[in-house]
Amino acid sequence: MRAFVKMGQLVDSHYRKDGKKRWTLLEKLFLGLTPQQYIMQALLNPVNWVLAVIFAVGLPMIAGRFYFGLNWVTHSSNDYPWGLFLGFGLFGMVPLSSSGFQLGTACEVFGRHDLEPIERVGLLNGLLGYFFAVVYLLVDLGQPWRLPYPMAVAFGPAAVLFLVAWHVATYLSVQVAEVSTSFFEWIGWPVGKQGVRKITLGLTVAGIILSTLHQGALGALFTYAPGKVHPLWYSSSFQWLHFFVSSLPGGLCMVIAVSTIARTTMEWRCDERFRSTLDKLTITLAKGATMGLATYLTIKLIGIAHDNEWSYLATGWGAWFLLEMGVGVILPLALFSWAIPRNNPAIVRLGAFITVFGIVLNRLNTAMICFNWKLPHREIPHWRELIICITVFAIYVVVYRFILYRLPILYAWKEEPVGETVAEPVKGVPVPAYGEPLSPLPSYRELGEEPIQVSSYVITELGSDESGRRGL
């Protein structure tokens, strides 16, 4: 990909580098490459071949699930009604998607604008995580075409799942709105972007409310099964808080994980601002995750003490619980505590990947592995169930990559001054040289002698963009 980016022009504004001709939508979709170049780079990427194999096997299986029914892809267990689709797909993906509301809150509510280079990754990660949790849900539901029923046909307002359904639906809309600013920039519709920006704070606060409630509600779903979830994973009073609090480090660490992968595999797409600030921001996010993990560990212990479940720790289940907490919570906590003061982003990243694993393991334990602990048999998922899970995840990766390649998530969209006359660069501001699209402009301080012209440029920029800042 990198080689092809050098051949073509990187799409990071509406105009080509000569500053005259606008990119067409098709050209934007092809990343500024010719169709032949685009297909060539796709074929040369080994990841695509792996994906192709997964899709070749998995897509027919998804079709088969809808044609032959759930019993073709699962063990049709009446004792374990929720398998991998929900255990991993819904309960695992949602806590990793809490990044949207956290970064939104930090930037928009608390004014931490230093986090802006990574805010959009957080928002997109939230949106896609939720969206694909719903995709997993659609695969799992017996009659997915009835999914809108709790909204329109029949209401069960006492049910926790009723809240989950409403909150996920509302929050998905909020997240679409939050991420849409990037889309409006890319497609070139400033009116839409301004419209969304005006309600940004409202959207963000709505995001906090909806996230608090339904991250918690996913936990509260298990309070319907007090005798089935193992006591170490169950707490009548605190289940929703355990789920909510653990989602906080989960979401932050997922952003660290995704940004790490993005910077390694699509460096060409990251702009200088993202690349130069990423290490610092990784440390900042890890600080938040550390507080989250420490709090989570504390309230897990309080949960055990509250219900006096210490004796279970001496059993086999207890050993498994201690392993989960040790590897998934205490180990990353130790790694973060060691690496943050030493400013070591590599170890922080390792800790983030382990945290993501730990949170997913916790959800799998609650929903499947330690569910029905009194029953003699454990449910081992059907192999087709596993393959469908992997396939849906692969679709998630493809969509994620498709968006990161195009929308201004990892880079800042270069807003052009409107009109032909202002398209000419102001004297004193160098045009990015052909072939060096990512080089940042020197700051006005460096330009020194002609700061007035620079600020006039800034004002022109602000003209189409009320507050003139990136992000929402």
Next chain:
Amino acid sequence: MSGITRRRFLCATVIGGAITTLGSMCGKGGKAWASGSFEGYPEGMGVLVDLTRCIGCRTCEAACNKEQNLAPPDRSFTDQSVFDTDRRTDEDHYTVVNRYATGEGPVYRKIQCNHCNEPACLTSCFVNAYTKTKEGAVVYNDKVCVGCRTCMVACPFNIPAYSYSSATNPLIKKCIFCHETRLKNGRPPACVEACPQEVLTFGHRKDLIKLGHERIRNSPGKYIDQIYGEKEVGGTGWMYLSAVPFDQVGFDTTLGNEPIISNVKDFLSTVPMVLAIWPALFSGFHLLATKGKDHGGEGDDEGHKRSEKEEPRP
């Protein structure tokens, strides 16, 4: 600058308010259900199962199969080899009889939906597919079921089953107390009528509780002094008498007497509070967090611009 802040605050309040209204609608509904404890309709019917009388003939299974038009069984209803494994209800068996080896010889137990007073399946269903009828049956509306299977997770007795084999119309399958064909016309369910040993006694729930305690009193030493289902998870329509401790014949004796929904109330009651408090709390945080920037002549948005200038983009 402060004008913008105020406008934003207003936006936040309006949007938050809209969501609060929506949420309190849900919250109110939830509260109405969650508050108090429902002890069953006064005229609710039930069945008292006396395990000391059951001989494991499986006639009840056969009667249920016929009454509910279920698929023909793999092994005939007279086949005693089914007792070698512990069975549960499934889409073709709304009731099953299991055998338990105890110190006092084999004990047979019939399993079916217990028709709780405050059913976990009902309270966990987000499309309200379940109804507790005034006759005491817990019935299911297959027209609205989405297939999330939360009721199966919620049922403390592991009763609801799912017809996974259907691709286009999979549904929850469970005993409905023969509600449509018999109960609402005042007749006992098919299994009760078919039982040759008078294991099953059909009647008003409150009378059955009296009857059960009478039997315990009249035969000292014969029964465990407990009617399983009188109090468990808020009381059930089907109740059991046993000569051996209930946990030796497959009953879960750790369920407690609170209905399942009581475990969920903690969370349900926080919902309207979060909806009501969070908008103001976080809008307030926003004002507090950005307030400092008003000092020194640089407002909220000035702060944005400053960060722009530090990292200018073309």
